[in-house]
Amino acid sequence: MTITTSTSAPPAVRPYESYVYAYPHKTAYRPLADRPALRDLWAAEPKDALSLYLHIPFCEVRCGFCNLFTRIGAPEELTTRYLDALDRQAVAVREALGDEGPVRFAAAAFGGGTPTFLTAGELERLCDTAEKRMGAELRSVPLSVETSPSTATADRLAVLADRGATRVSIGVQSFVDAEARAAVRPQRRADVEAALGRIREAAIPVLNIDLIYGIDGQTERSWLTSLDAALAWRPEELYLYPLYVRPLTGLHRLGTAVGPDAEALEQTAWDEQRLRLYAVGRDHLLAHGYEQVSMRMFRRADAPREAQDGPEDYACQTDGMIGLGCGARSYTAGLHYSFDYAVDMREIRSIIDRFTTTDDFSRAEVGRFVDADEARRRHLLQSLLQAAGLPVADYRARFGTDPGADFPAELAKFAARGWLDRAAPDGLLRLSPLGLAHSDALGPALFSPGVRAAMAAYERK
Secondary structure, eight states: OOOOOOSSOOOOOOSOSOOOSSSSOGGGOEEOTTOOBHHHHHTTSOOSSEEEEEEEOEESSOOTTOOSSOEEOOOTTHHHHHHHHHHHHHHHHHHHHOSSSOOOEEEEEEEESOGGGSOHHHHHHHHHIIIIITOOOGGGSOEEEEEOTTTOOHHHHHHHHHTTOOEEEEEEEOSSHHHHHHTTOOOOHHHHHHHHHHHHHHTOSEEEEEEEEOOTTOOHHHHHHHHHHHHTTOOSEEEEEEOOOOTTSHHHHHOOOOOHHHHHHHHHHHHHHHHHHHHHHHHHHHHTTEEEOBSSEEEETTOOHHHHTSOOTTGGGSSSEEEESTTOOEEOSSEEEESOOOOSHHHHHHHHHHHHTOOOOSBOOEEEEOOHHHHHHHHHHHHHTBTTOEEHHHHHHHHSSOHHHHSHHHHHHHHHTTOBOTTSOTTEEOBOHHHHHTHHHHHHHTOOHHHHHHHHHOOOO
């Protein structure tokens, strides 16, 4: 495959435009006028290797950087009502999948929010919904669960270990107490360390620790302090996230207004800080026996088979995804759908309340149709953003075309910026180290005009 390069200097680009964890992004979804029946949507889909995601939209606190669909606390037996609704939804979805052919789940995940906000008994019920209603054999497939330091209690972890959890991901963000406070994440290092000890005692095979760089006041030395504190637990995986300050989040509300020139200078300095800390973190982990899987994800080279066989960053974005819960997405080949989305706490509470009183879960409510062009963009995106790259033969086998022919302008731009690895073997489209560092600029550059327009027209709530 030939990529045309330009001899002119490429324009400056912001390295941190957005984290592409799903495409099309949920802000491009809209209410579906015809509310298609799930049975019709899934009728022609392969169902022998599905992924199952259960979303729990509750947290004990809301971090300053968080724009996830979650609310603080769950008063008046709200978790019970939510699990009741989740059970009704599971029954309706499993019925929609039908029994004309094999229905099998190859992977499962509990996310949020914080799934371990639920009590040990409620986690048992959540697993029962996945197994008894959906037919997922949790002890036979990879099962990943998100947790937090304050909710990673011994009784909850025992339930997860017993029900087959193979991976626990804990959001630490920083082992430096002052940095945690700066990110509006009230926690003490001692409590974090105690939670990590309990996770290791539970003997769940894969531990992932999330860390954040770019926090106000963070230095290379303090960043290394957090990295070394994490490495002391020999986690099988580490995710290094750049800090974003997104609209309607706590950090955004705490920000002060500045003039456009000052704001541009401030943004440039912050971009440079994050790029520098990213490089420090990447090099430190590579030197300590970790392999880079993507810009964010690092895996210990000698990790057990459960980690090696686990999903990559983009695996939850493949077709055949069943999402249960009001913040979950589902993916068929032609439609991505979910429930309504919000960041503002009042809006989130309203959406959760509507979910808990819903009786009919047999139709898709909000979503976006995915045509052939969008499918190509999605495949290129989710493959190219992995360190392993995109085998062109795989793309050609799926679509009958070549990525260089389908996206000549975009790939030429990436090559001109030095984002593509010129030393990659023939037939492999792979990012250079510079390209991986700029994943959050490269990803959005592949968005279609239609998705961009829909995202721009989205009214935040």
